[in-house]
Amino acid sequence: MGKESNSIDPIQLLNGMVSEPYYLFHFLTFFSYFVIRFNFASQLLDSHIIHHLLRRGVREETWEAFIADALFLAKICLFALAFTMDRRLAVWYIIVFLVIHMLAQQPPFQGLGTSSKLTPLQLESLLAEGNTSRLWLVEFCASYSSSCIRSSQQLPELSITYSNKNLSFGIVDLGLFPNAAEKCGVSLSGSMGQLPTFILFENGAEIARFPELDFEARFFNPTITKGLLSRHFELDRHLLEYVNGK
Known part of the structure; x- marks a missing residue:
């Protein structure tokens, strides 16, 4: 049978x-x-909040940011699986991840493009001089901030495309010069969502910044991409003005 x-x-x-x-x-x-x-x-929900929740850099993020997101989700899944098996195992993974976080940080983008690393005094001097670029787009960041690390590739790549005699790019590390943060109106607190902050100066005076200083921007900042920064600071318009001799 x-x-x-x-x-x-x-x-x-x-x-x-x-x-x-x-x-x-x-x-x-x-x-x-x-x-x-x-x-x-x-x-x-407001439109820019929808953008933040539903389209968080799926196609616009750098590979570094994508890998960081994948690792974060993998940690959550691993913790959830470990918790269902044995709570002691879950605690062990938490300890391991905390040790890794303390001993190793995600490396920032190493290239500078045509942007320059500046001290606050150097930036102040360049903005005060009349023979330098009329426009300066400056990134105020901190080497310890994960948000700054994730977006560290954006300004250098923008500088390759948009640098000219009228527009220059600079980077100031507020982790090295924390006293300059208050003068520039940038909070070093991660909860405020102001790291990194990008400021466009014209003839030494600030004319635009991202993120802007308002309540909504603090909590619902969209993913920082080259397209977002280019549109916010109208870099294409400034480039056309330079090409046309304005």
Whole structure:
């Protein structure tokens, strides 16, 4: 006599699960997240908040930022799996991740493009001199800030495209010169969302900055990309003005 088959038909199993209220309600609850995310949220939330929540740098982030996001999600998944197996194992992973965080930081982008690393005194001197660039786009960052590390590639790459005799690019590390932060109106507190801050100076005076100093910008800053900075500071317009001799 042949052995009775123990295989389970996947379609039969799925139909059985859907017919059970326990599984059905869980499935409906799970998929309701997508309905809320794409319909309800779009009606109640501000447009730039939607951009932050739903399109957080999926295609615009650098590889460094993408890898950092992937590692962060992997840590969460690993912790969740370890917690279900043994809480002591989960605590062990927390300790390991804390030690790694203290001993090793994600490396910043090493290239400078045509931008210059400046001290606050050098920047002040360049802005005061009449024979330097009319416009200066300066990034105020801190080497210990993960947000600054994630976006450290943006300004150097912009400088390669947009540098000219009228527009120069500079970087000031507020981690090395914290006293300059207050003078520039930049908070070193990570909770304020002002690291990094980009300021455009014209003839020594500030004419624009990102993020702007308002309540919403502190908590819902979009992902910093080259396109965002180019649009915010109108770099294409400034380049055209230089090309046309204005």
